[in-house]
Amino acid sequence: MAESDVKLLGCWPQLPYVVRARIALNIKFVKYDYLEEIFGTKSDLLLKSNPIHKKIPVLIHGDNPICEFLIIVQYIDEFWSSDPRILPSDTYDRAIARFWGAFIDDKLLALIREVLELRTAKGQEQKAVVEKMIEALELLEDHYVKSSQGKAFFGGESIGYIDIALGCSLPWLRAIEKLTEMKMMNETKVPNLVAWAERFCKDPAVKDVIPDCEKLLELFKMFIAKEQLASN
Amino acid sequence: MAESDVKLLGCWPQLPYVVRARIALNIKFVKYDYLEEIFGTKSDLLLKSNPIHKKIPVLIHGDNPICEFLIIVQYIDEFWSSDPRILPSDTYDRAIARFWGAFIDDKLLALIREVLELRTAKGQEQKAVVEKMIEALELLEDHYVKSSQGKAFFGGESIGYIDIALGCSLPWLRAIEKLTEMKMMNETKVPNLVAWAERFCKDPAVKDVIPDCEKLLELFKMFIAKEQLASN
Numbered sequence: 428m429a430e431s432d433v434k435l436l437g438c439w440p441q442l443p444y445v446v447r448a449r450i451a452l453n454i455k456f457v458k459y460d461y462l463e464e465i466f467g468t469k470s471d472l473l474l475k476s477n478p479i480h481k482k483i484p485v486l487i488h489g490d491n492p493i494c495e496f497l498i499i500v501q502y503i504d505e506f507w508s509s510d511p512r513i514l515p516s517d518t519y520d521r522a523i524a525r526f527w528g529a530f531i532d533d534k535l536l537a538l539i540r541e542v543l544e545l546r547t548a549k550g551q552e553q554k555a556v557v558e559k560m561i562e563a564l565e566l567l568e569d570h571y572v573k574s575s576q577g578k579a580f581f582g583g584e585s586i587g588y589i590d591i592a593l594g595c596s597l598p599w600l601r602a603i604e605k606l607t608e609m610k611m612m613n614e615t616k617v618p619n620l621v622a623w624a625e626r627f628c629k630d631p632a633v634k635d636v637i638p639d640c641e642k643l644l645e646l647f648k649m650f651i652a653k654e655q656l657a658s659n
Numbered sequence: 660m661a662e663s664d665v666k667l668l669g670c671w672p673q674l675p676y677v678v679r680a681r682i683a684l685n686i687k688f689v690k691y692d693y694l695e696e697i698f699g700t701k702s703d704l705l706l707k708s709n710p711i712h713k714k715i716p717v718l719i720h721g722d723n724p725i726c727e728f729l730i731i732v733q734y735i736d737e738f739w740s741s742d743p744r745i746l747p748s749d750t751y752d753r754a755i756a757r758f759w760g761a762f763i764d765d766k767l768l769a770l771i772r773e774v775l776e777l778r779t780a781k782g783q784e785q786k787a788v789v790e791k792m793i794e795a796l797e798l799l800e801d802h803y804v805k806s807s808q809g810k811a812f813f814g815g816e817s818i819g820y821i822d823i824a825l826g827c828s829l830p831w832l833r834a835i836e837k838l839t840e841m842k843m844m845n846e847t848k849v850p851n852l853v854a855w856a857e858r859f860c861k862d863p864a865v866k867d868v869i870p871d872c873e874k875l876l877e878l879f880k881m882f883i884a885k886e887q888l889a890s891n
Contacts, residue, residue: 502754518734
């Protein structure tokens with residue numbers, strides 16, 4: 428299979444899931460065609476490539492579609508297996524990286540979805556969810572301090588699996604901070620994560636593909652306005 | 660690290676998650692101590708080993724705890740890496756196995772939980788969930804027929820990742836069939852899965868650790884009686 432025969436199906440707004448795949452491909456210097464789905468529609472290629480979930484992202488390598496974001500990242504790391512490694516080479520460290528990847532998806536991203544679903548609801552409910560997000564971030568701060576031992580990233584001196592999993596939610600966290608006027612990436616509570624986030628967003632594999640939080644915020648506001656219009 | 664210094668924290672009722680880890684260890688002929696938690700309580704060892712989720716199963720290898728069922732199975736396959744392999748050796752096949760493992764957890768096991776939560780609710784709601792489970796099983800039947808090409812298991816001639824992920828839910832599916840009087844592992848709709856299930860449950864790595872569906876059914880009925888008593 429030609430290494431260069433790689434396509435990635437994504438869409439705007441670029442969900443954290445799509446950005447993860449793009450960063451993983453950038454880390455490995457894999458050239459790919461980025462095919463953008465039109466928001467709210469599903470192309471024939473998407474339906475054919477992911478008939479079970481009909482969702483982006485889908486990586487298409489030759490004739491082989493690979494679905495589900497964390498599976499895509501693992502596939503990229505295993506197929507283009509030369510350094511830099513995305514998952515740690517040690518078996519136990521790899522299990523730990525997968526654990527935190529699952530934690531980020533099951534807790535943090537689930538809470539992001541919850542805040543967005545509550546966007547027109549009362550502030551009190553939203554506050555409770557944001558507080559849970561802060562708790563999740565504090566656990567991640569704690570893991571980062573323990574595991575990185577002063578290194579730049581969760582994965583050591585270069586971006587790894589947990590960095591990708593968490594880093595792609597940063598623009599969403601920031602947009603929610605602005606929407607709710609509640610600080611989550613707080614320098615008092617998670618000082619190491621705040622510094623890590625800055626390094627992550629400046630990384631050459633990240634900076635051109637991570638979405639702009641202001642654009643996401645505009646999008647949220649547009650959705651809110653649309654809903655308010657519909658409910659009047 | 661001594662290969663034999665392996666403990667598995669589980670409990671009765673043996674959730675599909677715990678059984679998965681036991682089967683994976685059996686496949687690799689790894690000797691381990693099975694430590695049973697008392698239902699409804701959490702031992703100090705569990706709290707220390709899985710401080711984030713405080714949930715079984717936890718595999719403790721030497722001093723290293725590994726949490727989350729599918730991560731445990733991957734760890735076992737990667738640490739005891741000689742044959743038989745649990746995950747396929749081909750990179751793309753491995754991504755596909757992970758995809759269906761996630762499908763089984765996110766769809767089928769989520770629906771099992773839903774049926775059990777509805778246990779005292781009206782039959783109509785329960786019926787709708789069971790129908791969704793049948794749809795999920797039909798997709799798995801379809802994948803099995805396409806991928807196994809007449810072989811005994813999803814993983815080929817021996818039990819692999821998808822087999823373990825799906826097989827451990829069989830006793831729960833059967834208990835739900837009896838509870839709801841609705842057939843799911845239906846010979847007309849999923850004939851190949853029915854034959855696969857029989858082979859799976861007879862496998863030497865499986866037969867002594869897979870829970871008895873009658874005992875699970877008794878447990879469900881006990882919970883129902885307890886709830887009805889509490890609501891009267």
